[in-house]
Amino acid sequence: MGRRSDHTPDALRELLIECGHALMAERGFAKFSAREAARRAGYSVGTIYNVFGGLDAYLIAVNSRTFREWSAWLEAALAATPDDGDARLAALVRAYFAFADANRNAWMAIYDHRIDRTTTIAKQDEAAREALTGIVDREVTRWLGQADAEATRRLVRSLIATVHGHCALWLSGSYALMREEDPAGQALARVMEALSAHAGSTPSPIQ
Structure with missing residues (x-):
């Protein structure tokens, strides 16, 4: 078994996150074991509590790894997309679905882990x-060409919720029961409808 002195604090933290993330991807949230993650890293489960302060903080850090990979996936999809607003939004929505499909256990773990709203999240997470x-x-700001950052911010959160809802129902199999063959296309249609309505109601071009 490894010893604390084998790694710097930062290296130990990353090692535990790496092993936890790999285990989460294999088993999913319901079958995740912090003890097993620590064992794979060569440490005892107590090390996780020493490093992260508790299981919730550790799970947040593991899920944050998924968020980073997700962001990289979206950026890669956008980098391969022509400089066209509609095409980029379509690529963004479909990449959202593609990442969730390719990383089902890790993706679902983000939402399976319930934390209290008062929980303090580390800055890096x-x-x-x-x-x-x-x-x-x-x-979205690029597509709208509007300067109202607060209105755009609120719209974006709503659009994410819309796409997420379609994606979660699709992964659960519920969309298939509704005989819908293209949930990503449906999500994109709802996004474009909302953006068009928002653009029509707030015509404030960026100067």
């Missing part, structure tokens, strides 16, 4: 979550 939303903020 909060940044991982904000980076994903920031990509959508950027693309």
